Amino acid sequence: MIQTQKKSKNDLAAKVTGNTRYLHDMNLPGQLVGGTFRSPYPHARITRLDVSKARAVKGVAAVLTAEDVPHLEFGPTKYKDWNILAKDKVLFIGDEIAVVAAETREAVDKALSLIEVEFEQLPAIFDPEDSLQEDAVEIHPGVERNRPMHVLVNRGDMDQAKQEAHIVRSGRYHSNRIYQGHMEPVGVLASWSDEEGLTLWAASHIPYRARETYAAGFGLPEDKVRIIVPPIGGSFGSKYVLKLHVTSAALSMKTGRPVKMILDRSEDMLTAHPRVPLTYDIEIGAAADGTFLYKELTVYGDAGARIYWSPNVLATACTRTDCIYNFGAIKAEGHLCYTNSSPTTCMRGFGNAETLFAVESVIDELALGLGMDPADLRMKNIVKQGETTVHGYKLDTCNLDLCIDKAKEISGWERRNELPANRGLGMALANHVSGFRAIDPRFDGSTAIMRINLDGELEIETGEIELGQGMSVTYARIAAQILGIPEGGIIVKSGDTGRYPFGIGTLASRSTVMGGNAVMKASQEMQRQIQALATQVHGEGAEFRDGQVHSDGKAFTLKDISAWYRARHAGEEFKVKETYVPDTEMPDATYFGNPSPNYPFAAHVAEVEVDPDTGRTRMIGYWAVHDSGTIIHETMAKGQVIGAVAQGIGWVLMEDFQVEEGVVRNPSMMDYRMPGAHDIPHVDIAFIQEPDPNGPMGAKSLGEVALDPVPGAIANAIAHATGKRGTRLPLSAERVWNMLQS
Amino acid sequence: MIQTQKKSKNDLAAKVTGNTRYLHDMNLPGQLVGGTFRSPYPHARITRLDVSKARAVKGVAAVLTAEDVPHLEFGPTKYKDWNILAKDKVLFIGDEIAVVAAETREAVDKALSLIEVEFEQLPAIFDPEDSLQEDAVEIHPGVERNRPMHVLVNRGDMDQAKQEAHIVRSGRYHSNRIYQGHMEPVGVLASWSDEEGLTLWAASHIPYRARETYAAGFGLPEDKVRIIVPPIGGSFGSKYVLKLHVTSAALSMKTGRPVKMILDRSEDMLTAHPRVPLTYDIEIGAAADGTFLYKELTVYGDAGARIYWSPNVLATACTRTDCIYNFGAIKAEGHLCYTNSSPTTCMRGFGNAETLFAVESVIDELALGLGMDPADLRMKNIVKQGETTVHGYKLDTCNLDLCIDKAKEISGWERRNELPANRGLGMALANHVSGFRAIDPRFDGSTAIMRINLDGELEIETGEIELGQGMSVTYARIAAQILGIPEGGIIVKSGDTGRYPFGIGTLASRSTVMGGNAVMKASQEMQRQIQALATQVHGEGAEFRDGQVHSDGKAFTLKDISAWYRARHAGEEFKVKETYVPDTEMPDATYFGNPSPNYPFAAHVAEVEVDPDTGRTRMIGYWAVHDSGTIIHETMAKGQVIGAVAQGIGWVLMEDFQVEEGVVRNPSMMDYRMPGAHDIPHVDIAFIQEPDPNGPMGAKSLGEVALDPVPGAIANAIAHATGKRGTRLPLSAERVWNMLQS
Structure with missing residues (x-):
């Protein structure tokens, strides 16, 4: 059940034969099904909300509204405009008003159908230029001209350049709202326990940021949230952080039982977070x-x-x-x-x-x-x-x-x-x-842990995430080239904020250069330490090359090397950890x-x-x-x-x-x-x-x-x-x- | 579900209020119930074994006999005399002949009742001195005089000493077979998957040795076995390694489903491994x-x-x-x-x-x-x-x-x-x-990992095991005394061979001195690194004392220190690892x-x-x-x-x-x-x-x-x-x- 991302030589076979276990395939005992009651209006005030009939449905474990969840300002960037559930206003069609957890899908659907709500519709804006108008309706209180961010960049002498120009071409171009088209719809399996805190099985490719964001939503210490990332069935950017993860967590915290929510294709698309137009x-x-x-x-x-x-x-x-x-x-x-x-x-x-x-x-x-x-x-x-x-x-x-x-x-x-x-x-x-x-103003870079496991296999642990881009085979190849070990046998593990090193995640084309540099550093350090250990055990003539220690005509494998190390370290595995910190500048x-x-x-x-x-x-x-x-x-x-x-x-x-x-x-x-x-x-x-x-x-x-x-x-x-x-x-x-x- | 051992300030309350989750409280989806068909005779040859009727019982997922499992020589010490299931001979009343996994306890019981077996009884020995007789029946083939181990120690001149003795007292003393009296009967939850290998939730206090032993029984690489140790409801030595863990694993491997076996008190006592008489x-x-x-x-x-x-x-x-x-x-x-x-x-x-x-x-x-x-x-x-x-x-x-x-x-x-x-x-x-x-001829000692988590709490990870003896509070106090941090907030984690450092485990009164020395070393290294970091961030005047960095009249907490570290290490947590290797001699x-x-x-x-x-x-x-x-x-x-x-x-x-x-x-x-x-x-x-x-x-x-x-x-x-x-x-x-x- 503790399915995380792991690259091994069997991955391809598992994918091709349909044996890879995605989130859909995971279940926990006592698990409830979750569902969401969403706004049918793009902008409206909720004037009445009654979930009492929904709560009375047989098999329903919880119906949550804004009254039942914390109201903290949170969000994945410095703009903290998320809520767990809509408090008194809904802001778009699909905005979450209430969530239900029940024993069965049917009970969820029945409960959703019995939620009573009345709205006072408000003027809605769909065009960014309309939203900037002085008389435009205010979507978030206090945000002037509905514009949370305003960029101004000026370099050089524009007036002079314009005077000098021989030819000018201009135009108005529009890029559209597109759906990322992940084959696997978004979903989550949330499990709260007082001892372990909140564990989310969720296909985020920035799970550490997701952890931070969600923890803030509940006012939880960050370490009380653990995100385990199963193999990801496509994202292309859609699966950074998702409100669905938060509402499922709220249901699990309320019921004390695991809650699984997976959208069908239609709900996934209706509530998708598409490419910014x-x-x-x-x-x-x-x-x-x-x-x-x-x-x-x-x-x-x-x-x-x-x-x-x-x-x-x-x-x-x-x-x-x-x-x-x-x-x-x-x-x-x-x-x-x-x-x-x-x-x-x-x-x-x-x-x-x-x-x-x-x-x-x-x-x-x-x-x-x-x-x-x-x-x-x-x-x-x-x-x-x-x-x-x-x-x-x-x-x-x-x-x-x-x-x-x-x-x-x-x-x-x-x-x-x-x-x-x-x-x-x-x-x-x-x-x-x-x-x-600038993705995280506090730091950038990546950390890799490299270990020779007990069976003499090389394992790499990273905080970066495989989402099909080939990160794992790339890391394996880097290590293989430096250490002279066949890359097929190298295992790359990631996707568990409770288990692997910190990673900023897979965005901004980071994984090869950031994580790869960390893997390269770790491989070089592993190379150095193996050579030093070989010299310690077999004298100056011992040499580590082609993935083996050679000494006096004998060759020793990683399993032997592991045993030498363990004998000198109270049985602990041979492991190195290296962090790559890029020499870059914060803009x-x-x-x-x-x-x-x-x-x-x-x-x-x-x-x-x-x-x-x-x-x-x-x-x-x-x-x-x-x-x-x-x-x-x-x-x-x-x-x-x-x-x-x-x-x-x-x-x-x-x-x-x-x-x-x-x-x-x-x-x-x-x-x-x-x-x-x-x-x-x-x-x-x-x-x-x-x-x-x-x-x-x-x-x-x-x-x-x-x-x-x-x-x-x-x-x-x-x-x-x-x-x-x-x-x-x-x-x-x-x-x-x-x-x-x- | 990933319940491991963890000491936090809430432990006592959880225990006193009955909220501690022991193995009994853990379940996995699709889990089967297991049961064992045991020998009614102390020494007998199996002349016929027919499980076909048992296999036909509705709800039975598997009935395994010796024919269905590997036959490798294994065992927790150098004497490899275990089998997974009795092959042709049973050696004691309770010896495992077949195991059943089914949807319900009732189906297990019915299947057990339908197993057909015939025996040829053999002479049995119950007294060690009888077993040494030349004409005694052979229990394990090839073991001379039924004596796998013979100790001879001689120091000094015995003849002269006997001559010089003024007074001599002698006698024959008998120490009895006693039951360790653990409140929690033995049990296991075994889960096999091709991706994750074998995971056992099992209350062993030497889980790394158990891992090695069980892996050998199946011919599995050691890293394919993970043992997660829940809070242990008493052991006193009874729960080192147990055949029940192995037979449950075999059932899970056969069925592809998790299998839970927990003995009732009577079966626990009938098949107990009591103190050596x-x-x-x-x-x-x-x-x-x-x-x-x-x-x-x-x-x-x-x-x-x-x-x-x-x-x-x-x-x-x-x-x-x-x-x-x-x-x-x-x-x-x-x-x-x-x-x-x-x-x-x-x-x-x-x-x-x-x-x-x-x-x-x-x-x-x-x-x-x-x-x-x-x-x-x-x-x-x-x-x-x-x-x-x-x-x-x-x-x-x-x-x-x-x-x-x-x-x-x-x-x-x-x-x-x-x-x-x-x-x-x-x-x-x-x-x-x-x-x-001599517990492990290859190595001795212990490793401790110490981390400042994201929320500024100090966490200690150890491979040693808490079985109620107070290991966790002892480690917390050592760290608290060295680092000046209140011990109540220190979290001690252990009990997962896939997650924490290697440990030989809790036996031979090891935990305070072996693990404690590792914790002391890690605390001292943490102290040194925090001071170095404080100097780097706030200059030579900065001083780490009483769990805080003091500089220019300001005090900085562990959470601040964690942030300083993360800013310099690509977001990775502040963590040190130290291994204590004792200066002892192998007898x-x-x-x-x-x-x-x-x-x-x-x-x-x-x-x-x-x-x-x-x-x-x-x-x-x-x-x-x-x-x-x-x-x-x-x-x-x-x-x-x-x-x-x-x-x-x-x-x-x-x-x-x-x-x-x-x-x-x-x-x-x-x-x-x-x-x-x-x-x-x-x-x-x-x-x-x-x-x-x-x-x-x-x-x-x-x-x-x-x-x-x-x-x-x-x-x-x-x-x-x-x-x-x-x-x-x-x-x-x-x-x-x-x-x-x-």
Whole structure:
């Protein structure tokens, strides 16, 4: 039952044969089923709430309303606007008013149907710009203009740059609300006991932050909350922290019994925390030779009714793309706005991929205006190795130029002006971070514990989380390479805040560089300690190589080494612990600072064919060239790129969460179409592998930078094929058809 | 559910209010009930075994016989004579032939009743001396004379000593088979999964040895077995390692479901592993002035049908008492004998308390013969501080002389010759070890992890086990004294082989000195690291004292200190780990060597009144003086002494496991009488507290040495009261009455 994440050589077989045990497969004795009574209105005052009939239903163990739970200010960021249950107002359709725990699903449903509630509806806001109006209804008391966060960034002399500009292109771009599309719906199994405190089996990939957040919600000491992370059936950012975990915990604390809540697909989608929709007013000016002179950007972010992770998304949107091109003068203003929609949160490449959609689109428009090859215009303005960017990013390695060249080469970029009708080739670049210093203002880095277990196997314990990205095999390979041990036998364990070292978690493309550096340090220390022990036991001639100690013609295995160690340490296992603390800088109030140990880059090219009769875009080809430093595990790396391109294709061409006045119109996988194998072309991948001095074995991150350029590349290919510029995602057949008619 | 041992300030309240969750209270989803089909014969060949009808019972998930389980040689000591289930022969009444797992207790019982088995009975042996006969039936093939272990110890010139002896006293003494009387019957909850391996919730106080033993039984890697130790409801040695754990594991492995087996009191007693019965032929010779010249001892130990822990008991019986008196020449021969009784094992003070019963009885007989005060005779012959004993024990501290003086003083020993009729005062001494180097030939010592948790509480993790002896509060007090932190807030965690450091466990009075030294080292290292961190953060003026860092008039708590540490270590907790490795010697083949860091001593005096009409002994008073070095926790220490005296009173005066030809005649707590509060006199306790250089804070062990002298003291008091010497335990009313008639 103590199912945590664990990589071993049997993982693949377990997954393929359906034997991996996800949260759904876990149960505790005496477990109750939980359910949620949610608001049907986007903004309303609760004038009457009566749960007495619900409480009287046979088999119901508890019905909780706001009256039954603490009212502490909490939330996963510094904006503490969560409540456990809605107190007197509901803020979006789906907002939690009451929760029920009962012996059976049927009793839960009956109780939910007997909850009596009356509302006084309030004016609701669904557009971020509406929420900023002086006369807009107040969503959270005391938050001026419904704007919890306001970003202002200014670098350089904007007035002069504008005067000097030979050409200017601008536009309003919209990135849409998309559903992360995790195959496993969100859920939780919560168990409270006075002795152990609160244990949550929950698929969070930032479980330590989740622990801190939830503990604060109940006013519990942090150590009274333990989060055990089972294998995660997909997240892409949706499963950081979830209110469902908190309400289930409240039910378990009330009943003294374990409570399991797993949403069905429809409830998962209706109450999803989708990607933050962003609207961009963007303008870029350039000199006659194509040198960029300025970039001006205003961003409106729709946080929905409460803050999950949207502030980080907005900050990224306002700054990240300034570290891939030298834009000259920079101005960015960001508005994070409360609306009466479901709270929005992270998704892979957050704030960066969508901004690049806008930036890369405008750059292609500038190239068109200048009569330049879009690749050449990019090459002229990109950041270079050794530079420090306008926001302070220090680029120890940057092979973006080589990426562009390689992408041109493998995509046959020279075909661009000779393509058949309705075909287009588009390019986009991207940068990213490998961890971000500001995720936790208190600290950054990672810790790895490495042990030789009693049976002579090498085990790695980490606080970072595997969510399918290949973290575990990457760590195993790092250790295998340093210690000369076959990687198949290395066990990687994670996903239990009560058992493994602290980790900030899997976000901001942290896991390879942060956790990997910790694993590298631990491997090196283990190597050193084994050699020292070998010398102690077998004299100066003993040598540790290829995973064994060699002495006098004899070879000793890790099991022998373990026994030597235990004999000298009262039976305790051979274990080392190392912490990697990156040499980075916390960005200052102006967002200046070097926040990441290193920075990956990419150049992607997409080829499309647009059907002029239907507007439907077909992917013809895709080429992805990446500078992620040394590639540690090429199979997993290619898998990441192919997966990201597939996800990007879905985002740009088909996925659209149709939310009207807070109501999700397509809450099913039948109506919310995600790409299948037939939608994805062959993806041709190349890696420019210069080792980065700050990466483990020279690696930089890859998981998010692989998605970042996809929307821009496909949008540019469509514009190239059609001569029309799409500015609103998705560029669905209907939109493109309308565009073609305009 | 992940219930392990944990000391916190709420423990006492939980115990007193019945909220402590023992194994009985734990359940897993899908759990089956287990039951055992046991041999009705003490020695028999199985000629037919048919479980097909049992398997067909509705609700039965598995019925296992020897055919269904591995046949590997395993066992907790070097004598590997265990099997999981009896293959073709059964060796004692209760031997496991088949096990059943089913949905309900009723289905288990029905299945057990339908197992068909036929036996060919074989001659059975119940007396160790019978088992040594040349023509005795062979119990285990290839074990000559049914004697797996034969001890021979010779020191000094015995022939000369015998010639010089002025007075000789000898006798045959019998120590009985007693039931440890744990309030919680033995049980286990076993859960196998392919991913996690085997998890056993089991109240073992040597869980790491149990893990190793059970893994070997299944041919599993050791790391595939995890033992989680819930709070233990009494053991006193009965719950080291148990076959029940193994058979439950086999059922879980077969069914893929958790299996719970808990014995009722009757089955617990019928299949108990009682204290090893020992028979002594003993002779001590002394000079005219009372100086001891030699001791000759032959010991017969009844191992029962299989080896649990009896070899260690026999070795102790043959040697330990030679390290309290200087006997001159020493000869000891020990025979460990297989019989067709239930296997016997440890109980508090194993091999020492019963030998002291014999030794102290003979010494009183010598005093009588010499006309000396028994206390004076003892004082003349005891070991002294600074000596190395005949078997190599190095006595850095030994205040046995002060113990004798103090015991005389507080008991009013001078009354001895003026007591009313039927009253008697008896004295006995005892020594013990504080851990024993030979328990695991590979290593000894202990490891402690100390952490400041996120909430600023101090947590100690140990591999040693709390079984009610007060280990946890002792560790908390050591840390509290060194770090200046209130001990009530210190949390001590143990009892999970998958989570806490390695520990040899709670036996041989190890926990205070071994684990305590590790805790002391960890506390000192924590102190050092906190001071270094304080200096780093607040400069040279910062000082860590009284559990806080003081700097510039401000005081910072552990929570602040934790935050400083985490800020510098990527969020990882402040944690230190220290291993204590004692400077001891593995006894050689002649049993010579210094096996313990230090040695506790005691002098006890008992006062009794014997009813001449009934033979019933009433305890009038009891005085216990102990040299256990520094007493760390006086309340717990006194509790240990009072408990030991009570246990000894039960042993000497009333407890007797009536086993005839392998059949337990009194398998209930009604018929096996243990002492109640009315049987226990006031126990007057004094401690001679000279700090020992090898003990944590100067401490030596106490838990077993408190029981060791009790049988001798009471036996001597009865002899003093009656003028008759009882040589067979228990000295029940019936036996004493018979003695009085002789």
